[in-house]
Amino acid sequence: xxNWERLQIKILKAEEERVKKKAAASNIGAGTSQxxxxxxxxxGKPTQIARSAPKHKRKRREISEAVxxxxxxxxxxKEKEDRLRSLTLSAxxxxxxEKSLYVGLDCEMVGVGDGGKRSALARVTLVDxxxxxxxxxxxxxxxxxxxxxxxxxxxxAKHLKAALSLKECILQVADLVKGKIIVGxxxxxxxxxxxxxxxxxxxxxxxxxxxxxRSHGKEGGKLRPRRLKDLALDFLGMxxxxxxxxxxxxxxxAMLLYRAQRTEWEKELRKTHLHRYTKANGKKKxxxxxxxxxx
Numbered sequence: 001x002x003n004w005e006r007l008q009i010k011i012l013k014a015e016e017e018r019v020k021k022k023a024a025a026s027n028i029g030a031g032t033s034q035x036x037x038x039x040x041x042x043x044g045k046p047t048q049i050a051r052s053a054p055k056h057k058r059k060r061r062e063i064s065e066a067v068x069x070x071x072x073x074x075x076x077x078k079e080k081e082d083r084l085r086s087l088t089l090s091a092x093x094x095x096x097x098e099k100s101l102y103v104g105l106d107c108e109m110v111g112v113g114d115g116g117k118r119s120a121l122a123r124v125t126l127v128d129x130x131x132x133x134x135x136x137x138x139x140x141x142x143x144x145x146x147x148x149x150x151x152x153x154x155x156x157a158k159h160l161k162a163a164l165s166l167k168e169c170i171l172q173v174a175d176l177v178k179g180k181i182i183v184g185x186x187x188x189x190x191x192x193x194x195x196x197x198x199x200x201x202x203x204x205x206x207x208x209x210x211x212x213x214r215s216h217g218k219e220g221g222k223l224r225p226r227r228l229k230d231l232a233l234d235f236l237g238m239x240x241x242x243x244x245x246x247x248x249x250x251x252x253x254a255m256l257l258y259r260a261q262r263t264e265w266e267k268e269l270r271k272t273h274l275h276r277y278t279k280a281n282g283k284k285k286x287x288x289x290x291x292x293x294x295x
Contacts, residue, residue, distance in 0.1 A: 106254065139160075228254065
């Protein structure tokens with residue numbers, strides 16, 4: 001190797017060390033830079049060394065990202081408003097009398113008995129078709145409360161000091177829902193703690209409506225109810241039950257879910273009732289025919 005070649009190698013090494021020191025001084029650290037090799041330098045290839053953007057460019061990028069985030073939030077809010085507005089418009093063809101036939105129901109429970117495992121009624125809320133609260137009362141259970149379940153029910157001891165007795169509440173709620181179509185989520189539990197019986201044909205339970213249920217398993221399977229919180233988020237864009245539950249918010253969400261599918265829901269119910277009537281009527285005719293043919 002000639003002295004000239006040794007000098008060239010020495011110069012290349014010195015250049016590589018200089019580039020390394022310059023990259024370290026500029027705090028690259030992001031892993032996006034590619035260090036030039038000796039072969040690249042010897043062949044005269046251009047080298048690209050990523051440098052951290054100047055402060056004013058970083059600030060400009062942060063502002064642009066914040067603007068984009070604000071636009072996305074604004075679009076999401078507009079989409080939610082449009083969805084709720086469409087629900088309102090879908091009910092414009094209903095008269096005041098028709099709307100008065102609907103009432104939304106939701107209850108909050110506390111725990112009684114050993115370990116608070118059994119549920120007892122502690123709050124009842126009723127809303128009208130438009131989501132306005134028409135009844136909201138706390139209830140004093142007959143048994144001693146062993147678990148207020150405040151973290152989910154929102155009920156505290158102070159709420160029950162001047163609360164209604166269970167009997168008073170049952171009589172008042174029974175009077176308000178009499179002859180009305182009750183809308184709610186998992187209404188079986190609410191009606192059970194209220195000790196009320198209501199005609200099945202006048203119940204609209206969002207936990208039992210097929211369009212709001214989901215099959216479990218890869219190949220489908222039995223439809224199972226979904227949480228009201230998930231339904232409200234997926235179909236209404238509403239966030240509810242973030243921490244403590246509010247029976248008024250839950251009743252409104254159930255009513256909005258019903259309104260979103262009201263037309264299709266009622267069509268399905270009419271078909272089901274017609275099928276049951278036809279089946280029952282056909283059975284009566286067969287029984288009558290068999291009786292006439294009997295000796």
